[in-house]
Amino acid sequence: MMTDLINALVLIANFILVPGLTYGSQLGLGALGITMIYSVLRFSNFAHGEMMSFGAMVTILMTWWMQSQGLTFGPLPTALFALPVGIIVTIGLTLTADRLVFRYYREIKAPPVTLLIVSMGLMFFLGGLIRFIIGPNDQKFFDGERFILKARDFKTMTGLSEGLAIKSTQGITVVLAVLMVSFLFWFLTYTRTGKSMRAYSNNEDLALLSGINPERVVMVTWIITAVLITLAGTLYGLDKSYKPFTYLSLLLPIFASAIVGGIGSPVGAILGGFVIAFSELFITFAYKRVLGYLLPEHLEPSGLMQLLTTDYKIALSFVILVLVLIIKPTGIAGGKTL
Amino acid sequence: MKKILMAAAVSMAVASPAFSDDVKIGVILGYTGPIESLTPDMAAGAELAMKEVNDSGKFMNGMNVVSVRGDSTCIDAAAATSTAERLITSDGVSAIVGADCSGVTTAILQNVAMANGIVMISPSATSPALTTVEDDGLFFRTAPSDARQGKIVADILMERGFKTAAMTYTNNDYGKGLADSIAANYTAAGGTITISTPHEDGKADYNAEVGSLAQAGGDILIVAGYLDQGGRGIIQASLDNGAFDIFYMPDGMIGDSLPEAIGPALNGSIGDVPGTDSPGAATFETMASDAGFKAGPFAPESYDAAALIMMAMQKAGSTNSQDFKSHIESIANAPGEKIYPGELGKALDLIASGKDVDYVGASAVELVNGGESAGNYREIEVQNGKNVTVNFR
Numbered sequence: 001m002m003t004d005l006i007n008a009l010v011l012i013a014n015f016i017l018v019p020g021l022t023y024g025s026q027l028g029l030g031a032l033g034i035t036m037i038y039s040v041l042r043f044s045n046f047a048h049g050e051m052m053s054f055g056a057m058v059t060i061l062m063t064w065w066m067q068s069q070g071l072t073f074g075p076l077p078t079a080l081f082a083l084p085v086g087i088i089v090t091i092g093l094t095l096t097a098d099r100l101v102f103r104y105y106r107e108i109k110a111p112p113v114t115l116l117i118v119s120m121g122l123m124f125f126l127g128g129l130i131r132f133i134i135g136p137n138d139q140k141f142f143d144g145e146r147f148i149l150k151a152r153d154f155k156t157m158t159g160l161s162e163g164l165a166i167k168s169t170q171g172i173t174v175v176l177a178v179l180m181v182s183f184l185f186w187f188l189t190y191t192r193t194g195k196s197m198r199a200y201s202n203n204e205d206l207a208l209l210s211g212i213n214p215e216r217v218v219m220v221t222w223i224i225t226a227v228l229i230t231l232a233g234t235l236y237g238l239d240k241s242y243k244p245f246t247y248l249s250l251l252l253p254i255f256a257s258a259i260v261g262g263i264g265s266p267v268g269a270i271l272g273g274f275v276i277a278f279s280e281l282f283i284t285f286a287y288k289r290v291l292g293y294l295l296p297e298h299l300e301p302s303g304l305m306q307l308l309t310t311d312y313k314i315a316l317s318f319v320i321l322v323l324v325l326i327i328k329p330t331g332i333a334g335g336k337t338l
Numbered sequence: 339m340k341k342i343l344m345a346a347a348v349s350m351a352v353a354s355p356a357f358s359d360d361v362k363i364g365v366i367l368g369y370t371g372p373i374e375s376l377t378p379d380m381a382a383g384a385e386l387a388m389k390e391v392n393d394s395g396k397f398m399n400g401m402n403v404v405s406v407r408g409d410s411t412c413i414d415a416a417a418a419t420s421t422a423e424r425l426i427t428s429d430g431v432s433a434i435v436g437a438d439c440s441g442v443t444t445a446i447l448q449n450v451a452m453a454n455g456i457v458m459i460s461p462s463a464t465s466p467a468l469t470t471v472e473d474d475g476l477f478f479r480t481a482p483s484d485a486r487q488g489k490i491v492a493d494i495l496m497e498r499g500f501k502t503a504a505m506t507y508t509n510n511d512y513g514k515g516l517a518d519s520i521a522a523n524y525t526a527a528g529g530t531i532t533i534s535t536p537h538e539d540g541k542a543d544y545n546a547e548v549g550s551l552a553q554a555g556g557d558i559l560i561v562a563g564y565l566d567q568g569g570r571g572i573i574q575a576s577l578d579n580g581a582f583d584i585f586y587m588p589d590g591m592i593g594d595s596l597p598e599a600i601g602p603a604l605n606g607s608i609g610d611v612p613g614t615d616s617p618g619a620a621t622f623e624t625m626a627s628d629a630g631f632k633a634g635p636f637a638p639e640s641y642d643a644a645a646l647i648m649m650a651m652q653k654a655g656s657t658n659s660q661d662f663k664s665h666i667e668s669i670a671n672a673p674g675e676k677i678y679p680g681e682l683g684k685a686l687d688l689i690a691s692g693k694d695v696d697y698v699g700a701s702a703v704e705l706v707n708g709g710e711s712a713g714n715y716r717e718i719e720v721q722n723g724k725n726v727t728v729n730f731r
């Protein structure tokens with residue numbers, strides 16, 4: 001009986017908890033970037049997905065160079081050590097984009113919708129640029145040890161009939177996401193620049209009156225966003241695979257996460273990421289075998305015991321989005337209304 | 339840098355003015371989208387046939403054939419329709435090689451090709467629905483219908499002793515058609531499909547799909563998707579959490595990029611792709627590598643599609659679709675002298691002198707059911723990280 005219970009738990013851990021934790025972290029990091037731009041620059045940045053792709057691309061190019069020089073790091077993926085270069089180049093990209101594109105619209109006080117459309121233009125431009133440089137295909141850049149725990153090893157180790165697999169990229173993703181988010185909260189709460197950013201976000205006019213330099217706030221925001229972007233893009237590429245096309249479709253769940261959590265609220269972005277990731281997994285999971293372990297033999301279900309088929313997986317993020325907007329328009333953590 | 343130069347060269351080539359006695363043929367394939375890694379070789383295949391015809395100088399008393407590429411996106415029917423509209427009305431193409439994916443192919447056929455009376459030959463649209471679609475005699479395909487592939491899949495699975503299978507398919511006309519066909523044939527042969535569930539392409543994450551597939555279980559997982567897209571995501575996720583370790587991959591999943599991306603874990607998985615052991619396939623492979631591209635999936639079919647269009651034009655003595663559409667089947671089928679890749683010049687001579695030709699081409703074309711390839715398949719097994727052909731069917 002006890003083994004059955006453990007088997008059921010392992011099954012859920014393997015198919016829901018571990019993937020959900022990873023996917024949620026990736027979405028959360030992405031949503032954090034959206035939220036930063038939204039609260040400080042006051043527009044929804046549609047180029048976010050392509051910027052993630054760009055950051056990941058630079059990291060990949062650097063990784064390949066390091067691999068060709070024989071610079072590898074044992075069990076750790078080389079890409080982790082190429083990240084700083086990716087981050088620096090992406091900071092250059094976001095600052096250039098701001099200088100050449102967004103600054104003009106900020107100066108003429110264009111409405112947020114104009115900036116949103118402008119960011120879509122940038123999205124298409126970046127998408128094209130990325131395909132010119134690295135091409136439309138899948139790129140492999142993962143090296144090092146693939147698994148922390150293999151399903152088969154887990155079975156022989158524990159003697160259970162269900163396996164539990166943890167990929168090293170899943171571990172890395174969660175650890176880096178925690179580090180990054182803690183750093184961000186520390187930065188926003190305790191540093192002078194962080195405080196001036198929050199002030200600027202709360203009330204632009206008051207912030208300007210008290211001597212906060214708006215261009216500096218904007219610059220720091222883009223720099224932090226670039227770090228988030230590169231990290232999210234690279235971790236996602238490392239865990240799944242790098243292909244320019246998927247970053248475009250990543251945009252929807254990321255926006256859903258930001259809004260569900262409460263746009264403008266950093267805590268909300270993280271929460272939203274996990275809500276979206278786990279609801280997709282929990283609601284579309286087939287509980288046939290879980291119930292098979294838990295229920296007495298004659299009650300074992302013959303159907304799949306699935307609440308919703310995975311066809312509705314995409315719709316699910318939107319259902320949650322709509323529910324949140326109706327019941328609590330400011331999002332779970334209470335951000336701004338859109 | 340090399341890529342930028344090449345891109346510049348391509349745009350120059352496209353922009354160069356066409357001469358008045360040029361015949362333009364549209365090549366509408368998904369240069370962006372879920373099968374974007376296959377399409378460059380497919381387009382190169384079609385253009386190789388055009389180059390061969392041009393070099394022979396025997397086409398319609400020395401007319402020149404020019405390729406005009408257009409993006410079908412593979413999935414966006416509206417974008418594909420407007421591309422086709424542009425190619426026909428502003429570029430003035432006389433015929434179309436394409437489109438690639440079944441959904442956009444149907445959209446172009448019904449909205450543009452039939453309205454303008456333009457012949458289109460698809461190298462890769464395999465949905466069974468296209469067999470019976472209203473087409474005014476304008477639509478042909480050098481790829482077989484998936485109704486045939488479903489039978490092949492069932493045969494291969496039963497012969498190898500897989501009695502139960504879970505199945506997931508890409509959520510579009512191609513995936514649905516193929517999945518239905520596989521399920522019908524496999525069940526009739528005595529197999530059991532434990533679950534058949536669609537997946538969306540280009541998704542961030544496939545753990546939810548793999549979760550429900552794993553719960554249903556089965557000896558093998560049939561992945562009727564695209565290799566650069568959800569299909570690969572499903573396989574990777576299944577391997578990572580130990581849900582399945584052997585996969586069946588129909589034609590949309592066969593390509594070098596998949597075993598490369600997945601690695602040794604894919605060894606032992608099986609699949610099928612249109613292909614033939616006819617001498618034409620080997621000749622085409624050599625010609626392709628000489629021309630600097632790979633004879634990848636559907637590249638032979640693309641070559642054949644372009645060749646059929648040009649030979650039918652030669653036979654009708656006209657580049658008007660209404661004049662030459664009726665000649666395509668007779669060119670592709672017996673009787674007549676067999677024509678293989680690299681012999682297009684000879685074929686044009688024969689046609690000009692009024693003799694019959696039986697175009698075999700790179701993919702052993704034989705048109706049945708009102709203009710679709712009868713279908714030859716290669717049975718694939720992944721061995722040491724390579725797709726190896728183990729049998730012909």
